[in-house]
Amino acid sequence: xxxxxxxxxxxxxxxxxxxxxxxxxxxxxxNVLEEPKTFCANYERDNVEEIKFKEWSKKDYFEKIDPVVxxxxxxxxxxxxxxxxxxxxxxxxxxxxxxxxxxxxxEECLDQANYLKSAILKLKENGN
Numbered sequence: 001x002x003x004x005x006x007x008x009x010x011x012x013x014x015x016x017x018x019x020x021x022x023x024x025x026x027x028x029x030x031n032v033l034e035e036p037k038t039f040c041a042n043y044e045r046d047n048v049e050e051i052k053f054k055e056w057s058k059k060d061y062f063e064k065i066d067p068v069v070x071x072x073x074x075x076x077x078x079x080x081x082x083x084x085x086x087x088x089x090x091x092x093x094x095x096x097x098x099x100x101x102x103x104x105x106x107e108e109c110l111d112q113a114n115y116l117k118s119a120i121l122k123l124k125e126n127g128n
Contacts, residue, residue, distance in 0.1 A: 017077040021065045
């Protein structure tokens, strides 16, 4: 279990990554707790988290989440997990040179162009 840079809760259960947004976490806490702005703290770190949670509540960080963006984020986490498993490293730890990164990105763009053209041709074949 981790917290990403937007302070969303990320949980891995049985090799499946779940991301819980602030809105979802707030709803869970509201259902569990009588007072949604407080929660139990057992350790020093928990006390810091309690303070952060109270600050979020005051600043109204719990804005509406776009479900399409959430799906993309979940896809990114899943793709990252598969890449780490396949290549044994993270992008951050990969030691490729800038030119190699650019070549990989270029090749991915070429693949994407082929996929798009194929889809466009199939739509035309079907009269769309």
